[in-house]
Amino acid sequence: MTYEIFDLGNVTLQSGVMLQSAFLAYKTYGRLNEKKDNVIVYPTAFGDQHVQNEWLIGKDMALDPEKYFIIVPNLLGNGLSSSPSNMPPPFDKANFPQITIYDNVAFQYRLVTEKFGIQKIALVVGWSMGGIQAFQWGASYPDMVERIAPFCGGAKTWPQTYVVLDGMKAALMAAITFDASKINQLTSADMRSVGRVYAGWGLSQAYYGEELYRDLGFDSLEDFATGLWETSFMKMDPHNVLAMLWTGQNADISANPVYHGDFDVALKSIKALACIMPGSTDLFCTTEDNQYEAKLIPHAVLNPIESIWGHFAGRGINSDDNKFIDDSLKRLLAPNTN
Structure with a gap:
């Protein structure tokens, strides 16, 4: 098996439904240091699994497994974590319950703390729906997350998205x-x-x-x-x-018992250093949406990826875009940014 499973047990979802025998599929890269302070969480995007994230992980890159302990949790519904395709009745196929971004991040928090005993996260980074999870980490656990770097993703699903x-x-x-x-x-x-x-x-x-x-x-x-x-x-x-798609359409870092739908307050509550990277020609996760979000996050920088690759500027295909993202992450992780 190229990934590991963290058993969540019977979990009560934000919807109130209890999902029985839930599990989170994840893969780690590198080693956790003695202080447990070299942690990067890198959630997957819509339709992706951990292997699709590996383009941003490697020696001499910002996400260097020789330096950091990188955890890639798979989104619920992606076929590896609990999903309609791998759950037995009564949760199979159309019977699978509605899972929120808030649920996903809460389960990832359990993985990080219960499995590894981690209390500080150096960076949460992600593309598209992975980016939304990075924002959610910052809002849900502001004292734990030191940096976030969402790219081609917003802190909520704006109407056009x-x-x-x-x-x-x-x-x-x-x-x-x-x-x-x-x-x-x-x-x-x-x-x-x-x-x-x-x-x-x-x-x-x-x-x-x-x-x-x-x-x-x-x-x-x-x-x-x-x-x-x-x-x-x-x-x-x-x-x-x-x-x-349901998870994506209903994504909003404030749609939970902590912020009660107050999006601005949720953004202002993020304490992490934030490098927000929209794709300059992204047609549905726009620079304008990220601009609004960056203005409200106390320690945020808006750093657009100047590219004609649209949303896929963050997909790991175009070498110039890849270098821009990697260089931006290196600057964010540099010691003088603390």
Whole structure:
């Protein structure tokens, strides 16, 4: 097994539902030092598993496993942690309960404290929905988290982002004529249309206009749409996708008993040094949204990734964007930033 399992037991979710025999899949890189102060938490994004995070981990990089103990927890619903695809009845497929970002981070906190005895986290970093989790860590545990670095992700799902995710959900539900009673009939083949919808949002107009997909080995726009978007989305379980879409659509670091929906107060409560990195051409996690958030976080810097790769500027594909993110993390982790 390339990852480990942390048994959560029977957990009461934010919704009030008790999820029985819940578990968190995670992978660690490097070693925990004696002081237990070299910890980086790096949650996964929508549809991703820990392996998709590994591009940002390596020798002489900011996330250097020879220096840091890096924990990559898998999002609930992603197929490795508790998910519709791996839970027995009564929590399988369409019966899987609604999981919030708050739930995810609370379970990650249990992993960090109960399994490893960690009380301080040097950095929480993440892309997209991983970025939302970084914000949530800062708001939920302000005295524990020293730095956060969300990239291409907001502290909540702003209205237009909600609409984008809703379009992806609608493309999947159309396969069963929007009949919720037929959700269990969905198959991975039905994910093809979801990939097509997301294709228009994941990358910028300039990316498509300059035909940069040719650099990835695709000869035409159609080849790119089928060879990358359709193929990658059809590898996902549709029930897992619906679960993660719900988590994404309802993400808000203040939607919990601590902040009672007061988004501004939640942002102001984050004590961590924050390096917030929007993609300059991201079409649905916008620089403007991050700008609002950064102004309210006491120790935040807005550091846009100047790139035509849109949301995927944070996906680990384009070397210039990767270097920008890594360099930014090195500056954030430098001793003089304490």
